[in-house]
Amino acid sequence: MRSPYKIIIGLLLTVVLAFTAQQTLAQSQSTIMAQNSGQNSSILFENVRIFNGQSEQLSAPSNVLVIDNKIQEINTNRINPPSGANLTRINGNGRILMPGLIDNHVHLIFTSSTLPELLSPNVTEETIFARAEVQAEEMLLRGFTTVRDLGGPVFPLKRKIDQGQVPGPRIYPSGAMISQTSGHGDFRTLNERSRRFGGTISRGEEMGATFIADGRDDVLTATRENLRQGASQIKVMAGGGVSSIYDPIDVTQYTLDEMKAAVEAAADWGTYVTVHAYTPRAVRRAIEAGVKCIEHGQLLDEDTMKILAEKDIWLSAQVFEERETPGFTEEQKAKRTLVVQGVTNAFNWAKKYNIKLAWGTDYLFVPERNQRQNQDIVNLTEWFTPFEALKLITHDNAQLLKLSGERNPYKEGALGVIEKDAYADLILVDGNPLEDLSIMGDYANKFRVIVKDGKIYKNTLS
Structure with missing residues (x-):
């Protein structure tokens, strides 16, 4: 006769297994629904002029067919969509169709709250992520269909966006920023001891x-x-920063051996390390360690810029400008002024030596500033023609994203371009930004249709 304890244990195991199977099935069904929510759907853009991300010349009046999440056909002749498809027709009336925008340096979590809010022991994760979800949707509605997140706990938000639970851009996540003690990622107060010392x-x-x-x-x-x-790439702090309080801008962070450790571990996973660094000493050490991308670089000298060009190192630069940040100390303000003064040299030398250049915004801790994201594109006119700027924020930025190799979360299609089989990340624009880049700043009125991954998120023409 079976022991009553064995019977009870057996019943409990049965219940647990059944519950686990039910949960697994529910999760699988949810994932399948998210993946298939756009299946058998199509969009037909008619009578549009195409900026494909690479050519300075617009196309002749064309038609573009999107099926599911990819561009299926581009033709100057009539396109017959497949029968039975859930078709949305959009008459462009000669408007310009361009690729979705790419911001290669964002912090979706950090840009959604102030620093005191993030450091407060009373703020909940639910509050932090709810704010980030709002900012992610607003970023998408500004035309940014892809971003590279260079520090922060963004993985849960990325999963929700990819599964269609919340609207937002594609995210290339770095995860937690890696910093030495007293480095740019060490935001402890002076009375907080290192965990190594109690x-x-x-x-x-x-x-x-x-x-x-x-x-x-x-x-x-x-x-x-x-x-x-x-993580699709790794972010390491290689030098002093502006937003951190206790590290001067001129300091070099991490020894060569420590930096090499990050590079080797990333390379073993088929991806790369990018570093926060402004100064020649910090950048040269990072290059020696095998780093493939430099974030910022506004304090570099011309000789170090030449090294970037010679070794095919990417420079991810920003249009930093003087502004007020609540809570900044006088030391932080002085550090920002120094960096702002180096912006022009960074862009001019990058152009002069044909450095692999990417662009991003790098907003932190001031949520209302996010509305100026597109204005940073307009500000590029100080150094670039409208075509150069548009190519930079679409095609060129997408080339940097490819460095993630096998860790690229969206490697099944091209980004930053309009071509057959590319991801359907598209903006239909009023006016010609190749002639007037200020159009990019007026996204609320000028961006008439925004499509990401084959789904329409804005359509003011319907």
């Missing part, structure tokens, strides 16, 4: 914003942990 884990580490990692072993662990979470 302290506790910092608030930034608790929320997954940063890893304070010292020594080769810690750097390896931090890099691998980000990769385990799904």
Whole structure:
């Protein structure tokens, strides 16, 4: 006769297994629904002039057929959509169709709240992520269909966007920024001790914003942990910063061996390291370690710029400008002024030596500033023609994203271009931004249709 305990245990196991199977089935069904929500749907853009992301010349009046999430056909002749498709026709009336915009340096979590809010022990993760979801949708409605997130606990938001639960851009996530003690990612107050000397884990580490990692072993662990979470590239702090309080702008961060540890661990996963760095010393050490991209670089000298060109290192630059940030100390303001003064040299030398150049905004801790994201594009006219600027924020930015290799979360199609089999990330624009780049700043009125991944998120022509 079976023991009553065995019977009870058996019943419990049956219930647990059944519940687990039910949950697995529900999750699978949810994923399938998200993936298939746009199946058998199509969009036909008629009578549009195409800026394809690469050519300075607009196309002749053309038609573009989107099926599911890819561009199926581009033709100057009539296109017959497949029968039975859930078709949306959009008559462009000669308007310009261009690729979705790409911002290669964002912090979706950090740009959605102020620094005091993020560091407060009273703020909940639910509040932080709810704010980020709002900002993600607004970013998409400004025409940004893809972003590279260079630091922050953005993985849950990325998953929700990819599954169709919330609207937002495609995200190339880095995960927690990797910083040495006293580095640009160390936001502890002076009375917070290092955990190596009796302290506790910092608030930034608790929320997954940063890893304070010292020594080769810690750097390896931090890099691998980000990769385990799904990072498409790794962000390391190689020098002093503006928004951090206790590291001067001129300091070099991480020894060569520590930096190499991050590069080697990323390379083992088929991807790359990008570093926050302004100065020649910090950038040259990062290059020696095998880093493939430099974020910022506004304080570089001409000789170091030549090295970037010679070694095919990417420079991801921003149009920094003087502004007020609530809570900034006088030291932080002075650091910003120094960086702003170097913006013109960075862009001019990048053009002069044909450096692989990418563009991003890098907004932090001032949510209302996000509305100026498109204005940073307009500000590029100081150094670039409208065509050069538009190519930079579409095709060129997309080339940097390809460095993620096998860790590229969207490697099944091209981004930043309009061509057959590319992802259907598209903007239908009033006016010609190739002649007047200020159109990009008036996104609310000039962006008439916004499509991401074959789904319409804005259509004022219907």
